[in-house]
Amino acid sequence: MLEIRSAQKTFYRGQADEKVALDGLNLKLGTGEFGVVIGSNGAGKSSMLNAVSGSLSLDSGQILVNGDDVSGLPVHKRAMRLARVFQDPMKGTAASMTVAENMLLADLRSKKRSLRPGLTNTRIATYRERLSLLGLGLENRLDTRVELLSGGQRQSLSLIMAVGGSPDLLLLDEHTAALDPRTADIVMAATVRAVEQLKLTTLMVTHNMQHAVDFGHRVIMLDAGRVRLEIAGDEKANITVPDLIGHFAVKTDRMLLAS
Numbered sequence: 001m002l003e004i005r006s007a008q009k010t011f012y013r014g015q016a017d018e019k020v021a022l023d024g025l026n027l028k029l030g031t032g033e034f035g036v037v038i039g040s041n042g043a044g045k046s047s048m049l050n051a052v053s054g055s056l057s058l059d060s061g062q063i064l065v066n067g068d069d070v071s072g073l074p075v076h077k078r079a080m081r082l083a084r085v086f087q088d089p090m091k092g093t094a095a096s097m098t099v100a101e102n103m104l105l106a107d108l109r110s111k112k113r114s115l116r117p118g119l120t121n122t123r124i125a126t127y128r129e130r131l132s133l134l135g136l137g138l139e140n141r142l143d144t145r146v147e148l149l150s151g152g153q154r155q156s157l158s159l160i161m162a163v164g165g166s167p168d169l170l171l172l173d174e175h176t177a178a179l180d181p182r183t184a185d186i187v188m189a190a191t192v193r194a195v196e197q198l199k200l201t202t203l204m205v206t207h208n209m210q211h212a213v214d215f216g217h218r219v220i221m222l223d224a225g226r227v228r229l230e231i232a233g234d235e236k237a238n239i240t241v242p243d244l245i246g247h248f249a250v251k252t253d254r255m256l257l258a259s
């Protein structure tokens with residue numbers, strides 16, 4: 001469960017280039033719920049994910065994960081409960097380490113630091129099984145250094161590493177945006193499978209309106225640092241890409257009228 005309460009963040013407050021990134025943002029996501037976040041450039045999507053993961057400190061407001069207020073916790077403490085996959089396939093994995101070593105690193109992230117078992121046969125078997133879900137043959141490349149993988153393979157590995165520890169919250173930050181369409185489909189299919197199987201509470205930011213239509217339980221549209229629109233249930237099931245784009249257009253028309 002995720003709850004964002006009255007999140008406020010202003011960059012360069014009081015200066016000529018003051019930017020309000022989050023303006024009293026409120027959002028609730030139930031356990032196992034998959035929310036898809038859309039919004040124009042500068043709407044506050046990344047700031048929201050950064051505030052949840054702890055890399056951006058709020059001016060005021062709270063972030064609760066499964067009812068616990070994590071607002072004061074640094075990134076590394078929150079990382080034991082949250083997993084995040086970034087847009088850049090190079091970001092989520094350690095290039096000079098092998099696939100298996102990366103999987104082990106991800107496993108240890110959510111464990112107490114005193115417990116440091118190595119790459120045991122049991123672990124290797126588990127990693128093979130997890131990776132085989134992708135259908136990319138990565139389960140046969142456990143000893144390959146990650147820098148030798150393609151961007152799509154690396155991103156798929158990042159996803160499997162992120163969901164491996166069944167995090168309380170999964171943050172997907174345009175995680176398929178840098179991939180070719182076929183690989184993006186593979187990563188999205190693996191995402192949906194993992195989210196459903198593990199009942200992960202998930203927040204996915206995307207600029208891909210087809211993905212917003214096809215995936216998730218709820219579309220959350222941000223605008224100027226707040227939630228402007230939420231679409232769920234039957235409305236979500238029946239929404240089309242032009243409908244969604246129409247919501248962006250309304251904003252543009254309003255802005256034109258105001259100018």
Ligand SMILES: Nc1ncnc2c1ncn2[C@@H]1O[C@H](COP(=O)(O)OP(=O)(O)OP(=O)(O)O)[C@@H](O)[C@H]1O
Pocket residue numbers: 011012019020021039040041042043044045046047048
């Ligand atoms: N580190 C920063 N310093 C100054 N201003 C920032 C910073 N990060 C974000 N902003 C500003 O905060 C506002 C929200 O930005 P944010 O990156 O959260 O939007 P976004 O919805 O993720 O946009 P995009 O779709 O372009 O990634 C913007 O006006 C942006 O210029």
